[in-house]
Amino acid sequence: MPRIVKLNNRRLFINPIFNVIALLILLFNPTANVLAREITVKPGTKTNTIQKAISMAQNGDVIKVAKSTYFIEELIIDKSVNLIGLDFPVLDGLNKGNLIIIRASHVTIKGFVIQNSGISNIKDKAGIRVEKGDSVNIIGNRIENTCFGIYLAKVNCGTIRDNTIHGINSVIQSGNGIHLWYSHHINIHNNKISGQRDGIYFEFATHCEISNNLSENNHRYGLHFMFSNNDNYTFNTFRNNGSGVAVMYTKHITMTNNTFEQNWGSSSYGLLLKDISRSVISNNTFSKNTSGIYMEGTSQVKAEHNNFLNNGLAIRMLADCEKDTFMLNNFIGNTFDFTTNGSENLNYLKGNYWDKYSGYDLNHDKKGDIPYRPVSLYSQIIEKLPSAVFLLRSFIAELLDKAERALPSLSYVNLYDNEPSIKIIRP
Amino acid sequence: MYKIIKYVLHDIFRNRILLAYVVLLSLSSFGLFMMNEDVSKGISSLLTVLLIVVPMVSILFTTIYFFNSYEFIELLVAQPLKRSNILLGVYSGVGLSLLAAFWVGIGLPIIIFDGTVVGWYFLLSGSLLTMIFVSLAFLASVLTRDKTRGIGISMLLWFYFTLIFDGILLMVLFAFSDYPLEKLTIFLSCLNPVDLARIMILLKMDISALMGYTGAVFNQFFGSSLGIVISISVMLIWVAVPIAIALRIFERKNL
Amino acid sequence: MIQIEGLQKRYGKIQALRGIDLTFNLGQVVALVGPNASGKTTLIKCLLGMVIPDGGKIIFDGNDIKGDVLYKRRIGYMPQIGRYPDNMRMGYLFGMMKDLGKTRVKELFDEELIVAFKLEEMFGKPMRALSGGTRQKVSAALSFLFDPEVIILDEPTAGLDPLASEILKQKIQKEKDAGKLILVTSHIMSELEEIADSIAYIVEGEAIFYKSIAEIKSESGEERLGRALFHLLHNLKCTR
Structure with a gap:
């Protein structure tokens, strides 16, 4: 801001009263850009392109863009400006490259329709691409028909909220909706993402908050999460994505109050956990997924107060998982409650509600008197003999499970809930 | 023959047993659809009824009806009517x-609550199963003169x-688990x-996603129109063959 | 009208008919007599095509009945125990039988017995609600319904009350006089004496004799048929 101050200094001698006021404001409110210039971009005026406005702008300026359609390609924002669309002006990339590239800190982009990025299998082309900028805010945009929606590389601090991102809906060429790489302290809130490869993609992104987003109808994962420690995600909905949500090679993540639903497909999961440790999964709802949670190589994951409703199989836990706990969850209407590929079990189940439990509670402590074995005999047979799935829903499959209840020794998997709840658990 | 059909229907x-059967089916289907807010879950529960109750009632009801009408069939045989027409009529x-x-x-209930492709497959399969087990019941019935034995044979067939x-x-499958058996299971x-x-119904339902590789192989077969034509033809063969054998036996049977 | 030649029938190990030769003509009332399980009912069922014989043949009005059903148009049959669809009302049953019998030779129905037995009063009742005797009346009425040339009655008076028996006997006499062929099985000799003119005696699947009642009586010198038969059989055994 040195130029403005200098300008005011010159005026000091011309208009003392004005100068005093300006100085007072400057003194008492030094961070606000009250003295920032506002540049309006409008067709038919001198500043008829955003490019011109940016080249004119100083750090801290506000560039307001009037409603119109602007054709842009690789618009580089290298100054700390606030780019604000009035009544959703359209930025059209004519299917060439990236639309907006941010290479400065303290940039805000708000209120635009950003559409038609280029599509390339080699270079990641995005609606908004942030490279090395900190404190970036991307708010309330509609990003449509882009390969990647919002792409953050090496960004520290920022907010991505209230955006709607709808991709090109191509199985092969779609990129990710919100893509974070080596970025930290990013707040991703209330976005709607669909038609992308992955709805939200995190790689080496830490200390982020992902909340109240809706990620649906993406071709691969609703959320894809790798090497990204210490993140929280809460109150998100992941619906009908090709393979559900994948969280991999990560520790210290908190997943609460999310909904994972309708992820159906032969290799689809509500939530896929691979090499996850010391994380919390609580108060989530897993509904109508082929597999509610698929766990591989997890340790010390706490799953509590989750609802597993009408999934093909609620939880598949491979034998390399250890010290995970499942407590106070509801298992209702799942074809299989639990499957595993081993016989030894190093995990802990307690106090869950299982609708298939047929035990009794003679001492009225609201806990079943005999343990519940969530791994059914038929699912153990399928484990050994995959083609036995041919008998799914047959009379013999049902009889096998009934037989196992009468003769628990038929079962070889050593997994119990010793205190199954008699009633559905309400939080 | 049409006259005989008319009088059998009358x-x-x-x-009363038939009426009870209708009531049972209605109660279970309406019940399951009302209980599960989710229609596909209702169909899924109804699948057990379709695969167990429908064949059982079809085969037992038919066998019992056949033996209860034995004298009536005798009476018809004494009339100037062809035996094949009498049996086919009944x-x-x-x-x-x-x-x-x-x-x-x-x-x-399915048309009211569901009306999807699954529902139609369900009804087609159910109709074919009904006719197959009626055919099997006739076969069981003409094999013996004794009602108890006839019912016994029917129960065995159902079982x-x-x-x-x-x-x-x-x-x-266990014995040959080292070999790829998916194609064999289609044949079996x-x-x-x-x-x-x-299998035909399951593959149309969401639950088929659970079936993994086996399901994929099945889907390839049963999902193709050729596969559907083949499986429906096989079901029709299952309708035709038992009743054809029953006819041959009945033509020579001493009443 | 009916010629039976070398008729054989075996049920598993039991040889029910061992080569029976008999000829029946119109205007005859022939009684088939013999001990229980002698093969009378099997013979009748062969005539009606309900049992397929193993050997021999049956000629009906010059044609072999094998593979034919149309000859049954000309036969009325009253089974030993008539059972009908439980839920069917009697009136409906008669209607149905008339309907099924439309291929018969004559379109006129002989409803004399329906009237004589007063069955019309019970037309509204379902068959399951009827007594055994009433059902026998229905069977009898049905066997005459189409005014057939041949009438086969298997134990017709068993279970009928005396009045109904008498009506039936009169009906048989009347049809005989009209030139019909009537085959009857019965164990009641006095009754046969009234209605039959010949007796075919069947034992263990063989017709050991077939004579007119007058002949039997004169040969044995007995006035009552029962005793006459007894004598005759005794003599036969001795000559064997």
């Missing part, structure tokens, strides 16, 4: 009544198709119409 529609009458019962008891066959199949499923019906 008789059977007053039958067969069509019983078959039509059980089909009607199935459509009223299960078809109507075989709903349980024993699958048990043997499971053992075969043709040997049991109940399995065939179950």
Whole structure:
């Protein structure tokens, strides 16, 4: 801001009263850009392109863009400006490259329709691409028909909220909706993402908050999460994505109050956990997924107060998982409650509600008197003999499970809930 | 023959057991649809009814009806009527009544609540299963003169198709688990119409996603129009062959 | 009208008919007599095509009945125990039988017995609600319904009350006089004496004699048929 101050200094001698006021404001409110210039971009005026406005702008300026359609390609924002669309002006990339590239800190982009990025299998082309900028805010945009929606590389601090991102809906060429790489302290809130490869993609992104987003109808994962420690995600909905949500090679993540639903497909999961440790999964709802949670190589994951409703199989836990706990969850209407590929079990189940439990509670402590074995005999047979799935829903499959209840020794998997709840658990 | 069908229908529609069957089916289907807010879950629960109750009632009701009408059939044989026409007439009458019962008891609720492709597959398979087990019942009935033995044979057939066959199949799969068996199981499923019906419906339901590689192989076969034509043809063969054998036996049977 | 030649029938190990040769003509009332399980009912069922014989043949009005059903148009049959669809009303049953019998030779129905037995009063009742005797009346009425040339009655008076028996006997006499062929099985000799003119005696699947009642009586010198038969059989055994 040195130029403005200098300008005011010159005026000091011309208009003392004005100068005093300006100085007072400057003194008492030094961070606000009250003295920032506002540049309006409008067709038919001198500043008829955003490019011109940016080249004119100083750090801290506000560039307001009037409603119109602007054709842009690789618009580089290298100054700390606030780019604000009035009544959703359209930025059209004519299917060439990236639309907006941010290479400065303290940039805000708000209120635009950003559409038609280029599509390339080699270079990641995005609606908004942030490279090395900190404190970036991307708010309330509609990003449509882009390969990647919002792409953050090496960004520290920022907010991505209230955006709607709808991709090109191509199985092969779609990129990710919100893509974070080596970025930290990013707040991703209330976005709607669909038609992308992955709805939200995190790689080496830490200390982020992902909340109240809706990620649906993406071709691969609703959320894809790798090497990204210490993140929280809460109150998100992941619906009908090709393979559900994948969280991999990560520790210290908190997943609460999310909904994972309708992820159906032969290799689809509500939530896929691979090499996850010391994380919390609580108060989530897993509904109508082929597999509610698929766990591989997890340790010390706490799953509590989750609802597993009408999934093909609620939880598949491979034998390399250890010290995970499942407590106070509801298992209702799942074809299989639990499957595993081993016989030894190093995990802990307690106090869950299982609708298939047929035990009794003679001492009225609201806990079943005999343990519940969530791994059914038929699912153990399928484990050994995959083609036995041919008998799914047959009379013999049902009889096998009934037989196992009468003769628990038929079962070889050593997994119990010793205190199954008699009633559905309400939080 | 049409006259015989007419009179069998006239008789059977007053039958209380048939009425009870309709009520049972209606109660279970309406109940399951009302209980599960989710329609596909209702269908899924109804699948058990379709695969166990429908074959059982079809085969037992038909066998009992046949033996209860034995003297009536004798009376008809003493008339100037061809034996094949008499048996086919009674067969069509019983078959039509059980089909009607199935459509009223299960078809109507499914059309009201569901009406999707799964539902239509369900109704098609159910109709074919009904006719197959009516055919099998006629075969069981003409094999013996004794009502108790006839019912016994019918129960055995039902038991075989709903349980024993699958048990043997499971053992075969275990014994040859080192080999890729998916294609073989497609062939083996043709040997049991109940399995065939179950697979056809399952593959149209969400639950098929659970079936993994086996399901993929099945889907490739049963999902193709050729596969559907083949499986429906196999079911029709299952309708035709038992009643054809029953006819041959009945032509020479001493009443 | 009916020629039976070398008729054989075996049920498993039991040889029910061992080569029976008999000829029946119109205007005859022939009684088939013999001990229980002698093969009378099997013979009748062969005539009606309900049992397929193993050997021999049956010629009906010059044609072999094998593979034919149309000859049954000309036969009325009253089974030993008539059972009908439980839920069917009697009136409906008669209607149905008339309907099924439309291929018969004559379109006129002989409803004399329906009237004589007063069955019309019970037309509204379902068959299951009827007594055994009433059902026998229905069977009898049905066997005459189409005014057939041949009438086969298997134990017709068993279970009928005396009045109904008498009506039936009069009906048989009347049809005989009209030139019909009537085959009757019965164990009641006095009754046969009234209605039959010949007796075919069947034992263990063989017709050991077939004579007119007058002949039997004169040969044995007995006035009552029962005793006459007894004598005759005794003599036969001795000559064997």
